[in-house]
Amino acid sequence: MDLAAVGLVKFADERANVGRAIELCDGFKELTASKRVLLKPNLVMWDEVLPYPKYGVITTAVVVEEVVRLLKEFGCSDITIAEAATEDKDINSSTVAAYRGLGYPALEKRYGVKLLDLNEEPYEKVDFDGFSLNMAVPALEADFLIDLPVLKTHNSTKVSLGFKNLKGCLARRSKTFCHHREIPLDHFVHQIGEKLAPALTLIDGIYALDRGPAVNGTAHRADLLIASRDMFAADVVGTMLLGMEPAEIGHLAAYAREHNLPLDGSNIEVKGENISDHKMQLKWDWGWLEDNSGPTAFGRMGIEGIYYPKYDDTICSGCAFLNNMVLILLLGAYKGEPFNNIEFLTGKVARSRGGFDKTFLFGSCIIRENRDNPLINEAVPIKGCPPRAEDIVRILNEHGINADFDSYLLYRSSLAARYEEQPQFKEQHFAVSAL
Ligand code: SF4
Incomplete structure (x- = not known):
């Protein structure tokens, strides 16, 4: 060979x-x-x-x-x-x-x-x-x-x-x-x-x-x-x-x-x-709670009243990126009180099994998939392919979730801050050299 x-x-x-x-x-x-x-x-x-x-x-x-x-x-x-x-x-x-x-x-x-x-x-x-x-x-x-x-x-x-x-x-x-x-x-x-x-x-x-x-x-x-x-x-x-x-x-x-x-x-x-x-x-891989109700961070913070199953392979990059934003917004909105029995579905194939007051449907695909789902009490569609950030924040607020885009901004700043003061991370690697 x-x-x-x-x-x-x-x-x-x-x-x-x-x-x-x-x-x-x-x-x-x-x-x-x-x-x-x-x-x-x-x-x-x-x-x-x-x-x-x-x-x-x-x-x-x-x-x-x-x-x-x-x-x-x-x-x-x-x-x-x-x-x-x-x-x-x-x-x-x-x-x-x-x-x-x-x-x-x-x-x-x-x-x-x-x-x-x-x-x-x-x-x-x-x-x-x-x-x-x-x-x-x-x-x-x-x-x-x-x-x-x-x-x-x-x-x-x-x-x-x-x-x-x-x-x-x-x-x-x-x-x-x-x-x-x-x-x-x-x-x-x-x-x-x-x-x-x-x-x-x-x-x-x-x-x-x-x-x-x-x-x-x-x-x-x-x-x-x-x-x-x-x-x-x-x-x-x-x-x-x-x-x-x-x-x-x-x-x-x-x-x-x-x-x-x-x-x-x-x-x-x-x-x-x-x-x-x-x-x-x-x-x-990202850790999720054993009952699939949310990322492990939800467990660490004692968040209740929400079911946010793990993304699956049908979610495209666009929705996946914003899905992360939704999770950060929810973490920021949590002030110690349980959410009001809500669920979030993403990707293309997840179907609500019912039992929730509101079901947030993230993106055109999952809205379509659950259009005729009789088990959903109140569907909250977040339209778009993928949805837009401003719509996500607005819709969450309209439905009683105190989402603040600044919490996402803070999160993004904290991601960037991890590399500051570490000389091995060099921003100039991402710039074509000057002549
Ligand atoms: S809404 Fe668009 S980006 Fe989101 S999963 Fe469907 S096709 Fe992919």
């Missing part, structure tokens, strides 16, 4: 180490100067309104910039950066805002890089076995796709590495389709990876994220770069570094089955650092 090479190096604030990781896996072996190169970083969201610690959430600008520089040095002239960040007007989240915030326009000027917003690009319908997805044409047509995920955990697929990052190449409707009521998300993630098959995967592990994939996770300075021409091998190594078993990652297990590969890393040659010297023990 040919071994798949993975370069594993420390970053150590040396840009040259990006090139070293690529060299160790012979990452540019299949590259020629005339190829159309497309870089797909993970810029899942942006936020111009609230404090936004980016560590472990999005790909650093320093890695993207160095890869671009190396490509130019190689002689490439057709280089594109493409991503489809979450669009949310309330926080000015968009791909363009992310590009602007990270200083990517300088890459445009300096290296002639094209910046594409995959939320707007043309899509092509791609048929898989039993379903089809609309995929961004530039990603399908690239001659040399470079996948630049972050070393992070994910509350549904457990890890969000090379495979998972490629889901960002789908049209929005296809993304939400992947949070399907019958087909596991991991199946889609596996199939998308098979289809796009990047030429090079470089996992940005300068920061690693515990309980990812979003801003409410906890970042660690892992200071690692993981590169391979084999995305599966890169993801296996990334998973091991996060302290998880590749066999427990649905999309990796499916890929291994399909290609008759082991999941213990025995088909991989790691060059550079040893995995065992850098293994972390990060968590992907």
Whole structure:
């Protein structure tokens, strides 16, 4: 069996180490100067309104910039950066805002890089076995796709590495389709990876994220770069570094089955650092109370009178992000008195079992799912796909919950404050260098 090479190096604030990781896996072996190169970083969201610690959430600008520089040095002239960040007007989240915030326009000027917003690009319908997805044409047509995920955990697929990052190449409707009521998300993630098959995967592990994939996770300075021409091998190594078993990652297990590969890393040659010297023990899941009535924080605070079952795999990123906001608003609204026998349902498939005075239905999908549910006493729809923050606050207040957006603002400030005074967390990693 040919071994798949993975370069594993420390970053150590040396840009040259990006090139070293690529060299160790012979990452540019299949590259020629005339190829159309497309870089797909993970810029899942942006936020111009609230404090936004980016560590472990999005790909650093320093890695993207160095890869671009190396490509130019190689002689490439057709280089594109493409991503489809979450669009949310309330926080000015968009791909363009992310590009602007990270200083990517300088890459445009300096290296002639094209910046594409995959939320707007043309899509092509791609048929898989039993379903089809609309995929961004530039990603399908690239001659040399470079996948630049972050070393992070994910509350549904457990890890969000090379495979998972490629889901960002789908049209929005296809993304939400992947949070399907019958087909596991991991199946889609596996199939998308098979289809796009990047030429090079470089996992940005300068920061690693515990309980990812979003801003409410906890970042660690892992200071690692993981590169391979084999995305599966890169993801296996990334998973091991996060302290998880590749066999427990649905999309990796499916890929291994399909290609008759082991999941213990025995088909991989790691060059550079040893995995065992850098293994972390990060968590992907969020604790929920045993009776499924809410997150463990509800239990710690003695909150009663509310039933808030755990999100399931059918909830998309947009609703999941705001779902966290709802929980923070409820924690802030709790003043020692039980809530008034209320329940909250999210995602696409949960059905009320009745017994509550009010049932809050979060998002268009769950409203539709429970439209004719006779067990609901009073339905409180929070419309939208996903709902808007201001509507959430207003509707909670209209129904007797004293939700104050400032409590969420305080929470977001506290997330950002965790990294202040810690010199290993460097904001400049998220800014393209000045000339
Ligand atoms: S309402 Fe929420 S769960 Fe439904 S498709 Fe929209 S974002 Fe996804």
